[in-house]
Amino acid sequence: MSDIRFEDKVVIVTGAGGGIGRAHALLFAKHGAKVVVNDLGGSTQGEGANSEAALKVVEEIKAAGGTAIANPDSVVDGDKIVQCAMDNFGRVDVVVNNAGILRDKSFAKMTDTDWDLVYKVHVEGAYKVTHAAWNQMKEQNFGRIIFTSSTSGIYGNFGQANYGMAKLGLYGLTRTLAIEGRKNNIFVNAIAPTGGTRMTEGLFPPGAFEKLKPELVSPLVVYLCSEHCQETGSLFEVGGGWMGKVRWERSLGIGFNPDEGFTPEDVQANFEQLCSFENAVHPKDNIEALKELMQNIQKFS
Template sequence: MQQRPVDCDRPARGRHLGYYVTLTVEPAMSESVRFEDKVVIVTGAGGGLGRAHALLFAKHGARVVVNDLGGSAHGEGANASAADRVVQEIRDAGGTAVANHDSVTDGGHIVQNALDAFGRIDVVVNNAGILRDKSFAKMEDADWDLVYRVHVEGAYKVTHAAWPHLREQNFGRVIFTSSTSGIYGNFGQSNYAMAKLGLYGLTRTLALEGRKNGIFVNAIAPTGGTRMTEGLIPANVFELLKPELVSPLVVYLGSDQCQDSGSLFEVGGGWIGKVRWERSLGASFDPHAGFSPEDVAAHWQSISDFDGAAHPADNIEALKEMMANVQKYVK
């Protein structure tokens, strides 16, 4: 297996788009991750990944707002019992939680619920999601629009409502739920892939805007055995992809200890890897003389060759090669 670096700051380990290195590690003793006096909103927390996140945050001392409309995996219907059951689980275990039954597109109501119940917000976990899988040829506007509204607009509405409170207190953690379908594409999921990769763009931008106020923003691309994936994964594999194997990363990303921001992590089945972009060194042309489609064809090997590839971490780094080429021809 070809091994390539992934961590943007440490160029010798992790995962990038296309290759990965797997390290098996034993659990180690470390500083306790605690959330006393912290308030966490988890959307879509009535089951699956969201439920696992909510339970683990509560176990580590957080006061949790368990949001779930209670609709189907396809976004139909509503049922308050899903969120209520998780709240009861948390309370039975000695934790503190309240239920919220609003749609994520009513993000202001969810945030106000947290403020009314606990007086503050510290962590927002955008987990709510649905599937409307169809090939692009068969995709209908309703399928596209509903997936966009839940995943993108919903995450925007909740986070935007929480943002001023996080800025005012100069602390916040926001976690978005992306997907490997967004990173790599997946047949029959053009709507879902669009939404999920869009959330990573939002992650990167909010990480830049939030850092001066102590707000760190990251994204996960989880693989978990939930109602949204049941039937798509063989049963013997499904049981090893339980949602509880995703939540420890989410809880860490929500903690004071986490100092990463703007990062994307694949997680599932007891494995975590950090993802970053990789770009070829490319081909350069004289911007005064211009270049033709034939020139592009003649240099296609250089354009597509990833030997010595760059791993830009931001827009400034992304422009380095282009601006270096421009500088060569400035008169």
């Protein structure tokens, strides 16, 4: 085991004016990073803007002897945030995409604005910041990227169709960027955090909110972004001092003769077996995912 240090490294944390992002920024700074503390400073629903939020966190970091700069841009203008890192610190090594809003409503009541705003901040915002930093990371042959997913994306949650779509979309982005970044030492992971923040006030049973301190999420993020960590393309659930890794599981499935064809009734008759997780597989990539399908073709040729 070695010390995890970030001297010479520049870290962007989006939405770091409060909640979980603030905790990430403080911990990265404590470990020697130069931190760009980005925050638009709006409401949980994505309304308004206020540069104070980011400034306050920068003051905290500086008071503790760290180095940081505040940035008030929206993640939708991700190139400006990366430019701020370049102008002030000359490089970008780590991007933690954390900024987020909620526009919870049942699907029946959801408006186009609710759908679009959530997509814009979570997906387009994460894309814009990451894309603006990507070529820098390729050139310097080092990069670490975190996307912030959610259990609402992985498992679904009533009233969060927009948010769930965005959050699982970020895992799809994680999987492909991990493949594209690997040869340039750019590692990309996703977290699905749980923390007591303004976003989750009133959601947890009494006593749990205080225990779910946002700073309990950050050690995993800081480790994943360190030089020592070779993990990439993974998704972790984390909160309250607990953390675990998530993976896909798929049934072994059933195979019909592709030349003879088969009916919906054949599917019905075999549905239980199709859905059985006995001997389930855990494909790590497209090739592994297609293995059983290809074997089925070969079996009948």
